[in-house]
Amino acid sequence: MDAVGALALDLTDFSSIFFSCIIATSSLTIIAPSIGDFTKAAAAAKDVLQMIAREPCIDSASIEGIKPDKVSGRIELRNVNFKYPARPTVQVLDNISMVFEEGKTTALVGASGSGKSTIIALAERWYDPESGEVLMDGHNVKDLNLKWLRTQIGLVQQEPVLFNDTVYANVAYGLYGTEMANLSEEEKRRLVKEACIEANADSFIETLPEGYDTVVGERASLMSGGQKQRIAIARSIIANPQILLLDEATSALDPRAEGIVQAALDQAAKLRTTIIVAHRLSTVKKVGVQESCVIECC
Amino acid sequence: MTLVFGKLINVFNKWGQFDADGNPLITPAGFRREINKYTLWFVYLFIGKFVLVYLHTSCFTVASTRMTRGLRLAYVRSILRQEISYFDICTPGSVATRISTNANLIQTGLGEKVGIATQGVAMLVSAFVVAFTQGWKLALVTITTLPAAVILVGITVAFDQKLEAKILDVYSKAGSLAEEALSSVRNVVAFGAHEKLMAKYNVYLDAAKVFGIKKGPFLGVQYSSEFSIMFCAYSLCFYYGIQLLLKGEIADGGTIVK
Numbered sequence: 001m002d003a004v005g006a007l008a009l010d011l012t013d014f015s016s017i018f019f020s021c022i023i024a025t026s027s028l029t030i031i032a033p034s035i036g037d038f039t040k041a042a043a044a045a046k047d048v049l050q051m052i053a054r055e056p057c058i059d060s061a062s063i064e065g066i067k068p069d070k071v072s073g074r075i076e077l078r079n080v081n082f083k084y085p086a087r088p089t090v091q092v093l094d095n096i097s098m099v100f101e102e103g104k105t106t107a108l109v110g111a112s113g114s115g116k117s118t119i120i121a122l123a124e125r126w127y128d129p130e131s132g133e134v135l136m137d138g139h140n141v142k143d144l145n146l147k148w149l150r151t152q153i154g155l156v157q158q159e160p161v162l163f164n165d166t167v168y169a170n171v172a173y174g175l176y177g178t179e180m181a182n183l184s185e186e187e188k189r190r191l192v193k194e195a196c197i198e199a200n201a202d203s204f205i206e207t208l209p210e211g212y213d214t215v216v217g218e219r220a221s222l223m224s225g226g227q228k229q230r231i232a233i234a235r236s237i238i239a240n241p242q243i244l245l246l247d248e249a250t251s252a253l254d255p256r257a258e259g260i261v262q263a264a265l266d267q268a269a270k271l272r273t274t275i276i277v278a279h280r281l282s283t284v285k286k287v288g289v290q291e292s293c294v295i296e297c298c
Numbered sequence: 299m300t301l302v303f304g305k306l307i308n309v310f311n312k313w314g315q316f317d318a319d320g321n322p323l324i325t326p327a328g329f330r331r332e333i334n335k336y337t338l339w340f341v342y343l344f345i346g347k348f349v350l351v352y353l354h355t356s357c358f359t360v361a362s363t364r365m366t367r368g369l370r371l372a373y374v375r376s377i378l379r380q381e382i383s384y385f386d387i388c389t390p391g392s393v394a395t396r397i398s399t400n401a402n403l404i405q406t407g408l409g410e411k412v413g414i415a416t417q418g419v420a421m422l423v424s425a426f427v428v429a430f431t432q433g434w435k436l437a438l439v440t441i442t443t444l445p446a447a448v449i450l451v452g453i454t455v456a457f458d459q460k461l462e463a464k465i466l467d468v469y470s471k472a473g474s475l476a477e478e479a480l481s482s483v484r485n486v487v488a489f490g491a492h493e494k495l496m497a498k499y500n501v502y503l504d505a506a507k508v509f510g511i512k513k514g515p516f517l518g519v520q521y522s523s524e525f526s527i528m529f530c531a532y533s534l535c536f537y538y539g540i541q542l543l544l545k546g547e548i549a550d551g552g553t554i555v556k
Contacts, residue, residue, distance in 0.1 A: 041407020
């Protein structure tokens with residue numbers, strides 16, 4: 001049985017090795033089809049991991065930065081130069097300085113593309129200015145905690161975005177990020193109701209089939225423009241922010257709805273630092289912004 | 299798995315040995331007993347294999363689903379904390395398509411395929427271990443085909459991966475176009491822009507097709523080389539095995555009768 005010399009081999013060994021070879025090579029055919037999937041997964045994973053590792057230059061999830069206890073809401077732009085990163089050839093703001101006094105309403109009027117909305121974007125710190133400073137109560141907004149800063153500001157845009165949820169839930173989203181988000185359901189409902197009364201929305205919401213529990217539909221398609229806007233206003237003021245930014249808030253509405261929404265905005269703007277952006281001077285004049293200064297921008 | 303297959307082969311060999319041994323002729327009853335014993339072994343082995351395969355498949359599926367869920371969450375978290383200017387450059391649509399297609403691909407890659415491939419590698423290794431312990435010379439000659447396979451597969455996979463990444467990129471752009479078109483479907487209908495948008499979408503698909511076609515030769519080389527190397531290994535094994543057998547016969551004629 002035993003092999004004589006290194007070369008010796010019997011049939012047992014040979015068949016054993018031969019079967020091993022078959023198994024080894026057939027295992028290659030098992031592995032092969034998976035390789036393509038691994039390749040794809042590796043490429044996809046690289047993409048995903050790159051995104052996950054990307055550090056934003058303005059990190060909205062950051063826990064750093066100061067959170068002052070008291071906010072009076074004075075906003076100041078000091079020698080601000082700004083270009084949009086996506087359009088580096090256009091100088092949107094060229095050495096702009098302006099002050100938005102606390103508790104007062106200021107209107108920004110100008111042609112499209114003159115940089116009115118850019119000022120709102122800078123106040124929200126969606127972008128950082130190229131040079132110069134944006135200050136809130138004397139603090140550079142870069143030193144403030146970003147989440148905190150944004151909870152101090154209520155924003156109403158031209159096209160309000162509501163989620164496909166109930167009216168109550170949509171307004172209550174405005175509490176997110178504040179201490180009030182942890183209140184009981186009952187108290188939140190009270191706050192929502194108050195905010196909606198202030199926003200001139202309570203009366204129409206009560207006439208809806210299910211009141212505050214009516215679902216607004218996909219892209220709020222079940223609401224009219226004026227209704228949407230008033231719900232959006234209620235959402236912006238429910239957390240009682242000291243600053244209110246209105247970016248063409250009534251531009252997309254018909255005259256009647258505009259009047260109602262404007263009344264709601266006037267009420268909301270009381271005692272708050274309010275910046276109104278409008279492309280028509282008439283909108284602002286009609287409102288009667290008695291104590292405000294109108295800045296012609298750019 | 300390794301040992302199971304080693305034993306499996308040994309079962310075959312021992313059975314062959316009875317036929318070839320010549321001197322102690324086995325009685326029919328004893329032969330049947332042996333056959334039955336090994337057949338039962340097979341049954342047990344494959345019950346074990348069934349259970350194990352079931353286990354590893356479900357484990358890998360669960361693990362991959364969990365990992366992908368974690369990735370999705372981390373991805374969305376990361377997207378949401380990006381600065382606004384990031385979204386000026388890349389459209390939200392492509393971000394959304396990216397995560398859904400990528401997560402699916404990753405899940406496929408992390409799922410039961412890993413189990414199957416691991417099984418394949420284990421079989422490969424165990425088979426060679428068995429081969430080497432049985433007769434290192436023949437095994438050594440046969441194993442020379444392996445590096446060739448690994449190198450060829452490695453090279454083609456590297457190229458394939460690059461092309462795949464490009465295809466993913468194109469698909470994400472196509473996805474964002476589709477998303478944009480569908481989200482403003484009223485405008486599309488009002489302006490009768492179906493044809494135009496379809497043509498635009500087609501451009502992306504064509505671009506992806508070009509990369510896809512480029513993948514062809516690499517996949518061709520990959521599969522064909524794998525199989526040709528496999529058959530080369532067979533023939534090498536036969537050729538050298540016979541040679542060794544012949545030499546072995548010369549050295550010790552009594553060992554091998556047939």
